[in-house]
Amino acid sequence: MKPVKVGICGLGTVGGGTFNVLQRNAAEIARRAGRRIQIEQIGMRRPNPACDTKGMHVTADVFEVATNPEIDIVIELIGGYDVAYKLVMTAIENGKHVVTANKALIAVHGNEIFAAAQEKNVMVAFEASVAGGIPIIKALREGLSANKINWLAGIINGTGNFIMTEMREKGRDFQDVLAEAQALGYAEADPTFDVEGIDAAHKLTILASIAYGIPLQFDKAYTEGISRITAEDVKYAEELGYRIKHLGISRRTAQGIELRVHPTMVPQQALIANVNGVMNAVLVDGDAVGQTLYYGPGAGAEPTASAVIADVVDVVRTLTADRDNRVPHLAFQPGELSDAEVLPVDQIESGYYLRIMAVERPGVLAHITRILGDKGINIEAITQKQTEEAQVPVILLTQSVKEEKMNQAIREIEALPDIVGEVVRIRVEHLGQ
Amino acid sequence: MKPVKVGICGLGTVGGGTFNVLQRNAAEIARRAGRRIQIEQIGMRRPNPACDTKGMHVTADVFEVATNPEIDIVIELIGGYDVAYKLVMTAIENGKHVVTANKALIAVHGNEIFAAAQEKNVMVAFEASVAGGIPIIKALREGLSANKINWLAGIINGTGNFIMTEMREKGRDFQDVLAEAQALGYAEADPTFDVEGIDAAHKLTILASIAYGIPLQFDKAYTEGISRITAEDVKYAEELGYRIKHLGISRRTAQGIELRVHPTMVPQQALIANVNGVMNAVLVDGDAVGQTLYYGPGAGAEPTASAVIADVVDVVRTLTADRDNRVPHLAFQPGELSDAEVLPVDQIESGYYLRIMAVERPGVLAHITRILGDKGINIEAITQKQTEEAQVPVILLTQSVKEEKMNQAIREIEALPDIVGEVVRIRVEHLGQ
Numbered sequence: 048m049k050p051v052k053v054g055i056c057g058l059g060t061v062g063g064g065t066f067n068v069l070q071r072n073a074a075e076i077a078r079r080a081g082r083r084i085q086i087e088q089i090g091m092r093r094p095n096p097a098c099d100t101k102g103m104h105v106t107a108d109v110f111e112v113a114t115n116p117e118i119d120i121v122i123e124l125i126g127g128y129d130v131a132y133k134l135v136m137t138a139i140e141n142g143k144h145v146v147t148a149n150k151a152l153i154a155v156h157g158n159e160i161f162a163a164a165q166e167k168n169v170m171v172a173f174e175a176s177v178a179g180g181i182p183i184i185k186a187l188r189e190g191l192s193a194n195k196i197n198w199l200a201g202i203i204n205g206t207g208n209f210i211m212t213e214m215r216e217k218g219r220d221f222q223d224v225l226a227e228a229q230a231l232g233y234a235e236a237d238p239t240f241d242v243e244g245i246d247a248a249h250k251l252t253i254l255a256s257i258a259y260g261i262p263l264q265f266d267k268a269y270t271e272g273i274s275r276i277t278a279e280d281v282k283y284a285e286e287l288g289y290r291i292k293h294l295g296i297s298r299r300t301a302q303g304i305e306l307r308v309h310p311t312m313v314p315q316q317a318l319i320a321n322v323n324g325v326m327n328a329v330l331v332d333g334d335a336v337g338q339t340l341y342y343g344p345g346a347g348a349e350p351t352a353s354a355v356i357a358d359v360v361d362v363v364r365t366l367t368a369d370r371d372n373r374v375p376h377l378a379f380q381p382g383e384l385s386d387a388e389v390l391p392v393d394q395i396e397s398g399y400y401l402r403i404m405a406v407e408r409p410g411v412l413a414h415i416t417r418i419l420g421d422k423g424i425n426i427e428a429i430t431q432k433q434t435e436e437a438q439v440p441v442i443l444l445t446q447s448v449k450e451e452k453m454n455q456a457i458r459e460i461e462a463l464p465d466i467v468g469e470v471v472r473i474r475v476e477h478l479g480q
Numbered sequence: 481m482k483p484v485k486v487g488i489c490g491l492g493t494v495g496g497g498t499f500n501v502l503q504r505n506a507a508e509i510a511r512r513a514g515r516r517i518q519i520e521q522i523g524m525r526r527p528n529p530a531c532d533t534k535g536m537h538v539t540a541d542v543f544e545v546a547t548n549p550e551i552d553i554v555i556e557l558i559g560g561y562d563v564a565y566k567l568v569m570t571a572i573e574n575g576k577h578v579v580t581a582n583k584a585l586i587a588v589h590g591n592e593i594f595a596a597a598q599e600k601n602v603m604v605a606f607e608a609s610v611a612g613g614i615p616i617i618k619a620l621r622e623g624l625s626a627n628k629i630n631w632l633a634g635i636i637n638g639t640g641n642f643i644m645t646e647m648r649e650k651g652r653d654f655q656d657v658l659a660e661a662q663a664l665g666y667a668e669a670d671p672t673f674d675v676e677g678i679d680a681a682h683k684l685t686i687l688a689s690i691a692y693g694i695p696l697q698f699d700k701a702y703t704e705g706i707s708r709i710t711a712e713d714v715k716y717a718e719e720l721g722y723r724i725k726h727l728g729i730s731r732r733t734a735q736g737i738e739l740r741v742h743p744t745m746v747p748q749q750a751l752i753a754n755v756n757g758v759m760n761a762v763l764v765d766g767d768a769v770g771q772t773l774y775y776g777p778g779a780g781a782e783p784t785a786s787a788v789i790a791d792v793v794d795v796v797r798t799l800t801a802d803r804d805n806r807v808p809h810l811a812f813q814p815g816e817l818s819d820a821e822v823l824p825v826d827q828i829e830s831g832y833y834l835r836i837m838a839v840e841r842p843g844v845l846a847h848i849t850r851i852l853g854d855k856g857i858n859i860e861a862i863t864q865k866q867t868e869e870a871q872v873p874v875i876l877l878t879q880s881v882k883e884e885k886m887n888q889a890i891r892e893i894e895a896l897p898d899i900v901g902e903v904v905r906i907r908v909e910h911l912g913q
Binding site: 064068069071072075076078079080081174180181182185186189190191192193194195260318321322333334335336337338339340341342343344347349350352353354355356357360361363364365366367372373374375378379380383 | 497501502504505508509511512513514607613614615618619622623624625626627628693751754755766767768769770771772773774775776777780782783785786787788789790793794796797798799800805806807808811812813816
């Protein structure tokens with residue numbers, strides 16, 4: 048059979064990895080795909096020293112790739128929203144299939160992109176946009192297609208997980224570990240996207256759409272970072288039998304869909320609590336299958352390339368398929384998306400860990416427990432730590448309660464005369480354990 | 481679009497689960513597949529009290545289903561080799577696509593079945609045959625299609641993992657836990673298939689074919705069970721920082737393919753060492769992606785049904801695809817299978833744990849280490865345990881060595897006058913850690 052011709056736009060980390068793996072494993076990939084994948088053109092501003100592009104058809108203008116009549120599949124690996132959006136839309140208009148690793152683009156502009164692709168009868172594949180090399184989109188979209196998905200929870204940002212792992216294993220502070228992550232190249236100079244959960248929220252938005260068949264709604268995701276987690280809270284969590292992970296969580300409830308990224312205390316013995324360093328993992332609960340977990344490297348040149356190329360092979364396989372029989376972009380047929388509402392964060396339910404700094408005075412515990420009791424919030428554990436200071440931390444674990452109620456309780460506790468500063472609150476999830 | 485008509489053969493545990501999930505999640509599945517999956521006929525000997533088949537088209541003769549001109553896809557869930565083989569071949573001859581959960585059938589007769597399917601231009605899908613609800617075949621065959629797979633290692637028998645978990649957590653003996661597993665329904669009255677590794681070898685045979693593109697060669701798999709593992713060895717492994725798991729391991733080497741099921745000591749902190757109870761997990765190492773792991777329930781009515789139905793949806797999607805663009809049965813195009821040899825077990829390389837019962841007499845350690853040293857086998861750790869008995873266990877960990885050499889060393893050690901009985905040998909794998 049004729050080779051399939053692809054154009055790579057962007058030859059940075061992921062683009063370079065894709066280029067190299069396509070060349071190195073060309074024979075292995077062709078044995079699977081049934082035809083050769085040929086790199087017809089490369090759009091790049093700067094050469095990548097890891098890639099030998101000698102004799103290749105190279106252009107500085109990525110739009111040349113998107114409009115090249117020879118090309119079947121455009122691989123978008125330039126990142127960002129602006130040029131990437133125009134590039135993908137141009138490729139679609141020109142009848143090209145698109146493979147992208149761009150989570151921000153899909154989370155924010157996916158609905159329009161998929162509508163345009165549907166109209167033009169082309170595929171837009173984006174496995175590499177979530178959890179790097181882990182084939183989680185394929186698993187969720189195809190492997191679990193028999194299930195009503197109940198919930199999913201994922202460690203989907205390697206930088207954040209590296210930081211949380213180091214804080215726990217070595218008792219270090221957030222700022223200290225962040226500086227090391229930046230030195231190691233795991234974190235950007237401006238780490239906001241990673242540590243404040245924006246990157247994870249992009250990925251969670253995509254996973255939730257595929258899980259429940261709802262449109263992409265990144266603007267409705269609740270996002271809370273890990274920058275305020277202290278070494279102290281990490282230690283108290285450990286003493287209580289938990290670990291703090293920066294999780295993206297989405298749950299289907301009778302009231303609507305939860306969509307939230309925040310530090311979360313999970314039981315120590317849970318498999319996901321044992322996912323360390325820069326590794327990613329996604330835990331999925333389906334009504335038929337129960338819990339399955341998918342683990343692997345969430346970033347890096349070749350892990351991400353692995354997902355990009357798997358998408359290319361998948362697209363090759365749909366080239367002769369009837370449009371109606373392709374795997375739909377968001378797992379559910381375009382006309383079959385549900386309008387289930389995404390819940391505001393005060394409507395979610397969760398357990399809570401509270402750290403309350405109190406002046407050591409008789410009666411303070413009684414005041415706190417009365418406030419919680421009045422709101423119907425059940426306490427699972429409470430301890431008053433001994434310190435040398437005048438202020439002592441009161442550590443509390445509650446059973447599951449609506450966040451709205453917890454917010455009211457926290458406001459009332461903070462207003463008590465014996466309480467110092469803000470109450471620290473970390474959500475607790477048992478993840479079916 | 482017209483509904484797709486399926487016939488279910490066998491309404492036991494998995495058949496019943498498939499029937500119920502297809503009915504319960506009919507709308508969710510149709511929203512994904514783009515058309516309804518209609519149960520046209522059921523072939524069963526005995527009714528399943530968990531299934532309401534009132535008003536359904538039921539027959540006691542499964543071959544009626546395989547030849548029913550109304551039916552598009554035959555779902556084979558009767559198990560075993562004989563009738564199942566004839567049933568699947570009859571369905572193929574009649575131009576039906578087939579979905580099966582039957583690992584023994586695929587591992588032993590897969591090559592002929594796939595050749596017949598190729599000839600008749602139909603699909604035979606078998607996701608449910610390995611690791612129950614975990615979409616591991618899809619991940620390996622499609623999700624990792626960019627990779628040269630280096631090796632894979634899996635806990636692919638829930639009964640065995642339940643037994644090993646109980647032995648470790650509670651210090652119990654094999655026979656004791658086996659009896660409990662039988663009482664709980666996790667193990668059969670005749671547990672041979674599970675505890676001697678035959679079931680795992682069926683599954684490993686399938687995974688290895690898909691990983692490397694080699695024909696199914698169940699007869700070449702090395703199989704060693706867990707029935708000789710003692711509570712003592714479990715304890716010593718723990719002391720050395722390892723856990724004993726019953727793993728299926730397949731590795732691609734320059735000399736050929738390793739294909740082996742045996743008790744294996746793995747580092748305690750490895751994620752796969754923390755997969756407990758009846759759960760399954762498969763760890764895969766690919767040259768681009770690195771390590772990914774897939775975890776979930778390996779058996780049970782609805783987890784297995786989840787995989788069966790995902791296959792049905794996949795087959796529905798290929799109905800209009802060109803034959804050459806379908807995902808090949810064994811991941812690689814039929815003409816592209818490799819003839820890489822499966823290695824005899826004495827040609828594999830591995831680390832070893834040895835437990836040697838010695839009469840406490842000066843010089844015995846020196847004799848043992850001399851034998852190993854002469855063979856070039858490096859010792860990583862050696863301890864002589866203190867006991868009240870006249871015989872003391874010598875516990876040894878070696879570095880990686882060819883099994884052939886280790887067998888010679890063990891024979892020489894057993895021939896020493898101060899050694900009592902057989903040397904206990906457990907292979908040690910670091911799984912890239």
